[in-house]
Amino acid sequence: MEQSLEGDCAAYNRLLVLLTSALRRAVRARALTVGLDAEDVVQEVLLALHLKRNTWIRGTPVAPWVAAIARNKLVDAHRRRGRRLEISIDSVGDTLRSDAGDFDDRSHDLERGLAGLTDRQRQVLRAVSLEGWTAREAALRLDMTEVAVRVTLHRGLKSLAALFRKDQHED
Amino acid sequence: MKTEALIRALALDAGRPVVSIGRLVATALLIGAAASLLLFMLLLQPRPDIAAAFYSAGFCLKVAASACLALTAGTLLGVVARPMSRGRSLGVLTLAPSLLAVGVAVELLALPGDTWHARLIGHNAPHCLALIPLLSAAPAVCLFVALRRAAPARPGLAGVIVGLVAGGIGAFLYALTCPDDSPLFVAAWYSFAIIIVTGACFIAGRRWLRW
Numbered sequence: 001m002e003q004s005l006e007g008d009c010a011a012y013n014r015l016l017v018l019l020t021s022a023l024r025r026a027v028r029a030r031a032l033t034v035g036l037d038a039e040d041v042v043q044e045v046l047l048a049l050h051l052k053r054n055t056w057i058r059g060t061p062v063a064p065w066v067a068a069i070a071r072n073k074l075v076d077a078h079r080r081r082g083r084r085l086e087i088s089i090d091s092v093g094d095t096l097r098s099d100a101g102d103f104d105d106r107s108h109d110l111e112r113g114l115a116g117l118t119d120r121q122r123q124v125l126r127a128v129s130l131e132g133w134t135a136r137e138a139a140l141r142l143d144m145t146e147v148a149v150r151v152t153l154h155r156g157l158k159s160l161a162a163l164f165r166k167d168q169h170e171d
Numbered sequence: 172m173k174t175e176a177l178i179r180a181l182a183l184d185a186g187r188p189v190v191s192i193g194r195l196v197a198t199a200l201l202i203g204a205a206a207s208l209l210l211f212m213l214l215l216q217p218r219p220d221i222a223a224a225f226y227s228a229g230f231c232l233k234v235a236a237s238a239c240l241a242l243t244a245g246t247l248l249g250v251v252a253r254p255m256s257r258g259r260s261l262g263v264l265t266l267a268p269s270l271l272a273v274g275v276a277v278e279l280l281a282l283p284g285d286t287w288h289a290r291l292i293g294h295n296a297p298h299c300l301a302l303i304p305l306l307s308a309a310p311a312v313c314l315f316v317a318l319r320r321a322a323p324a325r326p327g328l329a330g331v332i333v334g335l336v337a338g339g340i341g342a343f344l345y346a347l348t349c350p351d352d353s354p355l356f357v358a359a360w361y362s363f364a365i366i367i368v369t370g371a372c373f374i375a376g377r378r379w380l381r382w
Contacts, residue, residue: 005189013182020174043177050181052322052382054192055253068254072324110177128183129176135183153184165381 001062005053016046019066026070036077040109045073047161076165113163121156124149192321196248199317203310204340211306217347229352232274236357237346240267240365241339244332248314251329252321264335271362274354293351296360302348303364304371307334307341311372315379322382330376334369341368 004012023042031038049069056065114122127138128149135153139146224230243263250260279287293299314333323329342361351357 004185009182009185012185013178016178016181017175020178039174043174046174046177046181048322048382050184052254052320054189054195054320055322057253058191064255065253068256068324069322072254072322125180129180130173132176132179135186150184150186153180154187157180157184161382 001053001056002058005056005058015062016050019049019062020046023066023070026067027074030074031077034078037109041070041074041077043110044077044161044164045070047157047164048073051158051161109164110160113160116163117156117159121152121159124152125156125160128153192252192317193249195317195320196252196314199313200245200248200310200336203313203337206309206313207306207340207344210309211344211347215302215344215348218350221347224352227352229274229278229354229357230346232270232354233346233349233352233357233361234343236267236271236274237339237342237361239270239339240264241336241343243267244335244339247332248318248336251323251325251332252318254322254324256324267339271354271358275358278354287355290351290353291355291359293353293356293360295349295351296356299345299349299351299360300364300367303338303341303345303361304368305341306344307337307365307368310340311337311368315372315375318376318380321380323376323380326380326382327373327377329380330372330374331369333376334372335365337372338365338368341365 001015004015020042023045024038027041027045028038030036031041045066049066052069056062114125117125123142124138124144127133127142128135131138133141135146135149138144139149142149144152218224243266246263247260250257278290282290311333314336318329318333321329342365346357346361351360
């Protein structure tokens with residue numbers, strides 16, 4: 001996490017992959033019992049912890065911080081369903097370290113969220129995620145500057161998170 | 172969309188510099204307080220007998236209690252800005268009200284009952300109710316802008332803490348111009364003004380600090 005904040009993208013990628021498998025285990029049990037799509041919640045948590053990584057305190061353990069974000073997002077997701085769920089941080093933390101099996105790793109909420117972005121944001125997001133292009137490759141193929149790609153990507157991610165939230169408030 | 176694809180997008184976005192929330196809040200506080208101070212100097216000025224006033228216990232108490240509120244609530248900003256909820260640390264907030272309560276008790280013991288009413292009503296209550304929120308506005312707005320980039324576990328509570336910090340700053344500045352030094356006046360009208368600010372910030376927090 002320390003390296004990630006210094007802008008080390010590779011370290012950050014490894015961290016997110018690790019966190020994702022832990023999050024899946026933690027979220028799956030809870031999400032299934034209340035009829036939520038676990039992968040939707042996992043992606044929402046990833047997006048939130050990415051955009052809010054400035055709230056992590058350097059030098060402290062990452063797990064409790066991630067658990068707190070996951071708990072918040074689970075409660076949000078649950079509210080969207082019209083019911084309320086109280087989840088203690090401890091129980092999420094416990095499952096963060098426990099074991100479980102496999103699942104479907106596609107999500108539908110994000111797919112719907114993409115539809116709410118501007119065309120440019122959607123193109124850039126698709127290019128760097130689905131196609132796996134680097135910022136420079138995306139810039140070349142989309143006929144933009146590299147800086148513009150990065151700015152558009154960042155705005156796109158922020159709008160995605162905002163769309164999740166909006167969903168929740170209009171319910 | 173697959174999660175792995177999302178992670179690729181997030182990792183690419185991680186190249187951007189990250190400003191820690193502590194720094195954002197500190198900057199916001201500085202700018203907000205400076206703006207209020209400027210407003211105070213342009214609009215109000217310290218009262219003419221300010222030098223002499225520092226020898227009056229009542230004046231010192233209201234200045235100290237306001238500063239105390241802003242400082243104690245200020246130490247909680249970093250806590251409420253983060254997703255981990257820690258309710259226990261809220262205890263420090265009792266410090267400023269306790270200080271004021273002691274002042275009120277001393278005042279009630281020291282002065283005869285028939286002067287209480289006049290001291291409670293003071294000279295400038297409507298002034299106080301209008302100016303404290305006005306002087307609180309800039310810090311509150313700046314803090315909200317900073318906390319929009321935070322992840323408060325409880326947005327309403329974060330709003331309340333913003334309100335107390337901003338209200339404390341507003342009260343501190345207003346105290347320098349306000350002619351009423353009685354702790355009775357401060358307990359009634361300053362508190363009322365700060366509660367108005369805090370209530371507004373609570374609603375704003377619930378509305379704008381969700382993430």
